[in-house]
Amino acid sequence: xxxxxxxxxxxxxxxxxxxxxxxxxxxxxxxxxxxxxxxxxxxxxxxxxxxxxxxxxxxxxxxxxxxxxxxxxxxxxxxxxxxxxxxxxxxxxxxxxxxxxxxxxxxxxxxxxxxxxxxxxxxxxxxxxxxxxxxxxxxxxxxxxxxxxxxxxxxxxxxxxxxxxxxxxxxxxxxxxxxxxxxxxxxxxxxxxxxxxxxxxxxxxxxxxxxxxxxxxxxxxxxxxxxxxxxxxxxxxxxxxxxxxxxxxxxxxxxxxxxxxxxxxxxxxxxxxxxxxxxxxxxxxxxxxxxxxxxxxxxxxxxxxxxxxxxxxxxxxxxxxxxxxxxxxxxxxxxxxxxxxxxxxxxxxxxxxxxxxxxxxxxxxxxxxxxxxxxxxxxxxxxxxxxxxxxxxxxxxxxxxxxxxxxxxxxxxxxxxxxxxxxxxxxxxxxxxxxxxxxxxxxxxxxxxxxxxxxxxxxxxxxxxxxxxxxxxxxxxxxxxxxxxxxxxxxxxxxxxxxxxxxxxxxxxxxx
Amino acid sequence: xxxxxxxxxxxxxxxxxxxxxxxxxxxxxxxxxxxxxxxxxxxxxxxxxxxxxxxxxxxxxxxxxxxxxxxxxxxxxxxxxxxxxxxxxxxxxxxxxxxxxxxxxxxxxxxxxxxxxxxxxxxxxxxxxxxxxxxxxxxxxxxxxxxxxxxxxxxxxxxxxxxxxxxxxxxxxxxxxxxxxxxxxxxxxxxxxxxxxxxxxxxxxxxxxxxxxxxxxxxxxxxxxxxxxxxxxxxxxxxxxxxxxxxxxxxxxxxxxxxxxxxxxxxxxxxxxxxxxxxxxxxxxxxxxxxxxxxxxxxxxxxxxxxxxxxxxxxxxxxxxxxxxxxxxxxxxxxxxxxxxxxxxxxxxxxxxxxxxxxxxxxxxxxxxxxxxxxxxxxxxxxxxxxx
Numbered sequence: 045x046x047x048x049x050x051x052x053x054x055x056x057x058x059x060x061x062x063x064x065x066x067x068x069x070x071x072x073x074x075x076x077x078x079x080x081x082x083x084x085x086x087x088x089x090x091x092x093x094x095x096x097x098x099x100x101x102x103x104x105x106x107x108x109x110x111x112x113x114x115x116x117x118x119x120x121x122x123x124x125x126x127x128x129x130x131x132x133x134x135x136x137x138x139x140x141x142x143x144x145x146x147x148x149x150x151x152x153x154x155x156x157x158x159x160x161x162x163x164x165x166x167x168x169x170x171x172x173x174x175x176x177x178x179x180x181x182x183x184x185x186x187x188x189x190x191x192x193x194x195x196x197x198x199x200x201x202x203x204x205x206x207x208x209x210x211x212x213x214x215x216x217x218x219x220x221x222x223x224x225x226x227x228x229x230x231x232x233x234x235x236x237x238x239x240x241x242x243x244x245x246x247x248x249x250x251x252x253x254x255x256x257x258x259x260x261x262x263x264x265x266x267x268x269x270x271x272x273x274x275x276x277x278x279x280x281x282x283x284x285x286x287x288x289x290x291x292x293x294x295x296x297x298x299x300x301x302x303x304x305x306x307x308x309x310x311x312x313x314x315x316x317x318x319x320x321x322x323x324x325x326x327x328x329x330x331x332x333x334x335x336x337x338x339x340x341x342x343x344x345x346x347x348x349x350x351x352x353x354x355x356x357x358x359x360x361x362x363x364x365x366x367x368x369x370x371x372x373x374x375x376x377x378x379x380x381x382x383x384x385x386x387x388x389x390x391x392x393x394x395x396x397x398x399x400x401x402x403x404x405x406x407x408x409x410x411x412x413x414x415x416x417x418x419x420x421x422x423x424x425x426x427x428x429x430x431x432x433x434x435x436x437x438x439x440x441x442x443x444x445x446x447x448x449x450x451x452x453x454x455x456x457x458x459x460x461x462x463x464x465x466x467x468x469x470x471x472x473x474x475x476x477x478x479x480x481x482x483x484x485x486x487x488x489x490x491x492x493x494x495x496x497x498x499x500x501x502x503x504x505x506x507x508x509x510x511x512x513x514x515x516x517x518x519x520x521x522x523x524x525x526x527x528x529x530x531x532x533x534x535x536x537x538x539x540x541x542x543x544x545x546x547x548x549x550x551x552x553x554x555x556x
Numbered sequence: 557x558x559x560x561x562x563x564x565x566x567x568x569x570x571x572x573x574x575x576x577x578x579x580x581x582x583x584x585x586x587x588x589x590x591x592x593x594x595x596x597x598x599x600x601x602x603x604x605x606x607x608x609x610x611x612x613x614x615x616x617x618x619x620x621x622x623x624x625x626x627x628x629x630x631x632x633x634x635x636x637x638x639x640x641x642x643x644x645x646x647x648x649x650x651x652x653x654x655x656x657x658x659x660x661x662x663x664x665x666x667x668x669x670x671x672x673x674x675x676x677x678x679x680x681x682x683x684x685x686x687x688x689x690x691x692x693x694x695x696x697x698x699x700x701x702x703x704x705x706x707x708x709x710x711x712x713x714x715x716x717x718x719x720x721x722x723x724x725x726x727x728x729x730x731x732x733x734x735x736x737x738x739x740x741x742x743x744x745x746x747x748x749x750x751x752x753x754x755x756x757x758x759x760x761x762x763x764x765x766x767x768x769x770x771x772x773x774x775x776x777x778x779x780x781x782x783x784x785x786x787x788x789x790x791x792x793x794x795x796x797x798x799x800x801x802x803x804x805x806x807x808x809x810x811x812x813x814x815x816x817x818x819x820x821x822x823x824x825x826x827x828x829x830x831x832x833x834x835x836x837x838x839x840x841x842x843x844x845x846x847x848x849x850x851x852x853x854x855x856x857x858x859x860x861x862x863x864x865x866x867x868x869x870x871x872x873x874x875x876x877x878x879x880x881x882x883x884x885x886x887x888x889x890x891x892x893x894x895x896x897x898x899x900x901x902x903x904x905x906x907x908x909x910x911x912x913x914x915x916x917x918x919x920x921x922x923x924x925x926x927x928x929x930x931x932x933x934x935x936x937x938x939x940x941x942x943x944x
Contacts, residue, residue, distance in 0.1 A: 359830055381832035390830065398830055401823035403890045412820055413831035415813045422813050430759060466831070 049074040049239050050095075050128075050208060055106035057094055064090045065104070066263045072208070072241060072256075077234055079250040080243045082260035082285055083512070088243045089133075091260070092210050096130040097123040110208075127207030131197045133216055137185045144168035144181035147200045171199040175229060191222030198229070209233070210241045215249060216345055227253050245343050247278045247550065259284035282546045294518035295490065297497045302521065303334035305372070306505045307388075307474050312366035314347075314354040320362055324350045326529040328366075332474060332505045337496060339520030339537070340509045341545060347529040348509045349393055352476045356390035357383035370474075384413060389472035391463055393479035393509070395456075399463045402452035406444060406462050407433040409451050414470040436465035440495060457488025464495060475499060476507045481515065493519060513542045527552045569935070570884060570899045577903060581910030588913050589906070592788035595781060600712060600860065602905040603794035604630065604853040604869075608876035609883075609897045610805040611849030614842045616880050617809070617818040619825065619889030621676040623843065625665065625683030626850045626876060630869035632691040633657050633854030637707075638700040638864035647707045655851045661687065662847015663840075670839035684873070692866045699865035702858060712794030713859030719791040729790035736782025740775045747771060794856055801852070806894040814841060822889025878925070879904055882932040904928070 050072040057065040065087050072078045080088045093099050095108060097117030108115045110126060117123045120130075137146045144165045153167060154160025168181030175195045179188060185196065194214060201209055211230075215223035223246075230240060230253050244250050250257060257276065259266040266284050269276050314325035325347045332338050342348045353360035355368060357380040367374050370386055377383040383390070392398040400409050410433040411418050418429040433447040440461040444454060451462055460480065467475060477496070481489040496506055496519060510516045516523055517540050525533035525548045532552035533545070565572065581589045588594065608626050615621045633654045640650040665683050668674040708714035723730035747767070754761050761767070785791055809815040820828040821838045829835055853872070858864050883900025885892025907928060911921045 356830075357832075379832070379834070380830050381834070384832040392827075392830065397824075398826045401820050401827055401890065403823045403886075404819060408816065408819075412816070412828070412833075415816065419813050424811050424813060424816065426811070427753075427757065431757075 046073040046075060048072070049111060051107075051109040052091070052095065053107045053109065055091065055094055055104055055108075057090055057099060057104040064263055065094070068106070068260070068263070068265050070258055070265060071268070072239060074239055075234065075237050076255040077230060077240045077242060077253050079254035079257045080241060080260060081245075081247065081250055081257060081281060086260045086285075087263040088260050089212060090263075092130060092212060092241070092243065095123065096120055096128060096210065124204050127205055128210070129201040129204050129206040129208070130210040131201055131212065131214060133213040135190070135193050135197060135217075137193055137196065139186035140184065142182050142184055143172065143179065143188075143196050143199075146185055146196065147171065147181070147203050151204065167203065168199070171202045172196075174202060175199045176225070189222075190217050191219070191225075194218060194222070194226060195229075198226075206238070208239045208241070210243075212243045213245065214242065215244065215246060223249065247281050250281070251276060251278060257281060261285060278550055279543065279547075282543060293490070293514065295494050295497055297337075297500070300335050300497075300501050302336045303503070305331050306334050306370070307332045308367075308369040308372075309355060310367045310369075312351065312354070312368070313364070314350055314361035315363040317360065317362050324361060324529055325354065328526075328529075328531050330524055330531065332507055334473075334503055334505055335500050336521045337500055337506045337508055337519055339516040339523040340507065340526055341511070341513065341516040341523055342509075342526035343511055343549070346526045348526055349478055351526070352390055352478055352507070352509060355383075356380060356388055356476065359383075359390075384470050384472075387471070387473040389413075389467040389470055389475045391467050391475060391477045391480060393482060395459055395463050399466075400451050400459060403450060405450055406437065406442070406447040406454075409462055410436055410447070410465050410469055413466055417469070432469060433465075436469065440465055441491060455484075455488075457484040457491070460484055460488070460492060461495075464492070468499075472504065474505045474507065476509070478509045479511065480508065481510075481512070489515075513545060516540075517542065517545075525549060570882065570896065570903065570932075574899055574903045574906065577910070578906055581906065581913070585910060585913045589910050590784070592784040594909060594913070595784040596788045596792060598902070598905050598909055599798065600717075600792045600794050601909075602901060603712065603798055603856045603860065604872060605875050605879055605901045605904065606798045606898070607801050607849050607853040607856060608872060609879040609901050610801050610894065611846035612873075612876040613805070613809070613880050613885060613892055613894065613897050614818055615676070615846055616877075616885045616887075617822045617889060617892055618839055618842050619822045620887045621669070621839075621842070621889070622680070622873070622877050623665070623676065623683075623846045623850075624680040624873050625661070625687055626846065626853070627869040627872035627874075628684050628687035628691060629658065629661050629847065629850035630854040630857055630872055631864065631866065632661070632687045632694065633851045634858035634861075634864040634868055635691045635694040635700070635866075637855060637858050638702050639694055641702050641704045641707060642700050647704050651707070651855060654855055655848065658847045658849070658851020658854065659844060660847070661850065662844040665847070666840040666843030669843055670836040676843075688866075691864075691868070695864060695866050697866055699863055701863035708859050708862065710793060711855050711859035712792055712797070713862050717793045717859070718789045719793060719796065721790055729786040729788075732782055732786035732790040735791060736779050736786075739782075740778050743774065743778075744771060794860065797852070797856060801849070802894060802898060809894055814838070818842060819890055822886075822891075824890075875904065878929045881929060884932075887933060887937075900932075 048071055052068060052070040055065050055068040068087070068091055070091070080091070082088050094104050097120050100118045101116035108117070110128065115126065138149065147168045148164055152159050153163040165181045172179065172181055175198050177192060177195050177199065179192065185193060214226055218226065227249055230242070233240065242250070242253065255271055257269045257271065259281065261284070269281070308331040310329050312325060312328040313323060316322040316324050328351055340348050350360050354364050357377045358364055359380050368377070369375070375386055377386055377388070396402060401412070407429055411429050418425050418432060430447065437444065437447055442458050442461045442465070444458060451459060454462065481492050496508065500506055508516070508519060517537055520537045523535055523537055523540050523545070524531050525545055527549045530552070533548035578589070612623060612626070615623050636657055637650045637654045640653060641647060661683070665679050668679045669676050702708065705714070709716055719731060721729050721731045751761055751767070809818070817828065817833055817838045820833065821835045825835050857868060861868070879901035880892060880897050881887060881900070882903055883892065883896030883898065885896065904925065907924065908921065911924065
C-alpha cells in the first residue's frame with residue numbers, strides 16, 4: 045500500500061433542491077491512475093469541481109486532505125498551487141492564440157509588464173516534447189487537430205507542475221488512435237510517478253489504464269475496485285453503475301393501441317456545422333408509430349440531439365442527407381416553421397438555452413411557437429392567450445400563482461412543463477422529447493411521465509431521447525440505442541435490460 | 557406591505573427619479589422650470605428624441621443592438637426635404653420622398669445586419685459616416701432654409717406651429733383644455749372597460765385601490781400638462797406627432813406578434829428560432845422601422861429649425877440610446893417598454909433644460925448627462941445580477 049496523496053472525506057454538496065453529492069469518500073494513492081465511473085449526472089464532475097476549488101471551500105461539507113494537509117481551496121489557482129490540475133471535457137484553449145501563449149495563459153513567463161517570449165516558447169517546446177508533440181509552440185491552436193489540442197491541454201497542465209492530474213472525459217472528442225495514444229501517455233506519466241484521476245464513460249479505456257476504479261451512483265460512492273487484486277471486467281463495473289432498484293417510478297400505460305407508422309427516417313446522415321468533414325449522425329434509420337413511445341438511448345455526445353434537431357427543420361448541422369417520411373409521404377423540412385406546420389415538435393434538452401425566453405411570462409412562452417392561433421392579422425388576442433396559458437397550466441399542473449409569472453422564476457420541473465405546454469399548443473402529431481426529465485426532481489419526473497402517457501393515449505407519437513437507462517426502459521415501447529453517431533441496436537422494451545443495452549454500446553465501441 | 561412598497565418603488569424607480577429631479581430644479585430655478593413656456597419647449601425641443609427613441613427601443617429590444625447612424629440620417633433626410641422645397645416642389649411629394657428615404661436607409665442597414673450578420677455597431681457606424689457625407693452632398697455644404705408655411709405648420713416649426721384654437725377667445729386656450737379632458741376621459745373609460753372585461757372572464761385584476769391611485773395620478777398629470785400648455789399657446793403641432801408615434805409603438809410592442817418577436821429574439825434568439833420564427837426578419841423589421849423613425853425625425857427637426865444644414869442631428873443617436881437605457885431597456889435585450897422610454901426621454905429633457913436655466917456651462921451639462929446614463933445602466937446590471 046502506497047502513500048495516500050488525496051483523501052476526500054464525507055463530501056456533501058447541495059444545489060438548490062438537489063443533493064448532488066451525498067457523503068462521498070475517495071482515496072487516491074500516490075502514483076496511481078484512479079478512474080471515476082458512473083452514469084451522467086451521478087456526480088463525478090461535481091466531485092472534481094469541489095476538489096479543484098471551482099465550488100469554493102464552504103459551499104460544500106466535508107474535508108479534502110491532500111498530501112497530509114487539510115485543504116481549503118477558494119478558487120482554482122489555490123488548488124493549482126498545490127499541483128492539482130484539472131483538464132475539462134471541453135477544451136479551454138483560445139483558437140486564435142499560439143500553443144505557447146495558450147500554455148502560459150494566466151501564468152505568463154517573464155515579468156509582469158514584460159512577457160519573456162523566448163522563455164515562453166522555449167519552455168512550451170520542452171513540455172510539448174514531453175507529451176510527444178512535434179509541433180512548434182508558435183503554431184496557432186486553430187491549425188492543429190482536436191487530438192493534438194488535447195495533448196496541448198496536458199502539456200499546459202504539466203507546465204503548472206501538476207502532481208495530481210484530473211482528466212474529465214479526455215477522449216470524448218478523440219478518435220480511436222488518438223485516444224489510445226493519450227492513454228499510453230498516461231501510463232508513461234504514471235511510470236514517472238504522476239498521480240492521475242480519469243473520468244470516463246468508455247469502460248474499455250478505464251479497464252486499460254486504471255489501477256483502481258471508484259463507482260459513483262446518485263451522488264454517492266458505491267464501491268472502489270482494485271484492478272490488481274481482483275479480475276475486473278466491464279460487466280462487473282456496469283453492475284456497480286446501474287445496480288439500483290426501481291419500482292413504480294414509472295406510471296403504467298394501458299390500453300394504448302399502437303397504430304400505423306407515423307414517421308420514418310432513412311439513411312439519415314448529418315455533418316457538423318463548423319467542422320464540415322465530421323459526421324455527427326451516420327446512416328440512421330428509424331420509425332415511429334402512432335401511440336408509441338420510442339426511446340433513443342445513448343450517452344452524451346452520441347449524436348442524439350443532433351439527430352433530432354436535424355430532423356426538426358434542419359435546425360442543426362450541414363450536408364444533411366437521407367429521407368424523412370411523414371404518414372408515408374416523403375417531405376423536406378427546410379426550417380423549424382415548416383417542421384411545426386408538418387405537425388412535428390422538438391422539445392429541447394436545454395430548456396434555458398434553447399427552449400424558453402426566461403425574461404418573459406408563462407403566457408408569452410406558451411404561445412410563442414404558435415402565435416397564429418391567438419392572433420388575428422398580427423394583433424394578439426390577449427384574452428385568448430390568457431385562456432390558453434391557463435388551460436395548459438391546469439392540465440399539466442404547473443405550480444405558479446399566475447400565468448403572468450416570469451418563467452425565470454420557476455423551478456426546473458415547472459419550466460419543463462411550460463416548455464411542454466408550448467409544444468403541445470402547436471398541436472403536433474409527433475413529439476421529440478430530448479432529455480425531458482433532466483435536472484428535475486423525482487416527483488416532477490413522475491408527472492412528466494404521466495403527460496407522456498396522456499399524449500400517446502391521445503394518438504400522438506413520442507420519441508424520447510434519454511441518457512437515463514431506467515427511464516428509457518420504463519417508459520418506452522421500443523428502444524433504439526445510439527453510440528458515436530450510429531444506431532447500434534434496437535429492442536423491445538420488454539426485452540431490454542440495463543445490462544444488454546450497455547453491452548450493445550460496448551460491442552459497437554470494440555468493433556471499430 | 558413593506559415588500560409591496562418596495563416592489564412599486566422598484567418598478568417605478570425612474571418615475572420617482574424624475575419627480576425628485578424635477579423638484580430639485582424647481583427649487584434651484586425658483587419655479588421657472590415649470591412655467592408654461594418651458595413645458596411647451598420641453599415637448600417641442602425634444603420631439604426628435606421621442607421619435608428616434610421609439611425606433612431605437614425596438615432595435616435595443618432585439619438584443620441591445622443600437623443604431624449609430626440615426627443622427628446622420630436625420631440630417632440626410634432633412635437635407636433632401638429642404639432642397640426639394642427650396643426648388644419649390646410639392647410639399648407632400650417632398651414629405652413622401654423623405655419618408656421613403658428613411659425607409660430605404662433602414663432597409664440598407666437592416667439587410668447587412670440581419671442577413672449578412674454584420675454587427676449592428678459596425679454596420680451603423682459605417683452608416684453614420686456615409687449618410688453624413690451624403691447629407692453634405694445633398695446640401696452642397698450649405699444651410700438651406702425652408703419657407704413653405706404648410707410644412708412648417710404641420711410639422712411644428714416657425715411661429716404658428718400650434719393646433720389652432722377652434723373656439724377662439726383670449727387667455728386660456730379652450731381647444732387645448734378640452735383635448736386634455738377628452739384624453740383623460742377616454743383613458744378612464746378604456747381602463748374601466750378592460751377591468752370589467754377581465755373580471756367577467758375571471759382573470760386577475762390589479763387591486764382597486766392601486767388602480768384608482770394610478771388613474772388619479774395619470775389624469776392629474778395629463779390635465780396639469782394641458783393646463784400649462786393652454787396658458788401658453790396651446791398644443792404644439794409636434795406634440796400631436798409625438799403622441800401618435802408613442803401610442804402606435806406602445807401598441808406594437810404590447811399587442812402585436814411582431815412586438816412579441818422583438819422581445820423573444822432579444823430574450824433568447826435560439827429558442828425563438830426553434831419556435832419557427834425567423835430572427836433575421838425580426839432584425840430587419842427593427843432596422844427598417846428605425847429608418848422610418850429617423851425619416852420622421854428628420855422632418856420634425858427640419859421644420860423646427862426652419863431648414864437644414866450639414867451639422868444637423870449630431871449626437872441625436874446618443875440621446876435616443878440614452879433615453880431607452882435610462883428608461884429601463886436592458887442592454888442585453890428582451891426588456892424595455894415605451895412607457896419607460898418616455899420617462900427616460902423626459903428625464904433627460906428636464907435635466908438639460910434645468911441646467912440651461914440654471915446657467916450651467918454646456919461642457920458640465922454633458923458630464924452630468926453622462927453620469928445619469930451610467931447610473932441607469934449600473935442599476936440595470938445590478939438588478940439583473942440579483943435575479944440570477
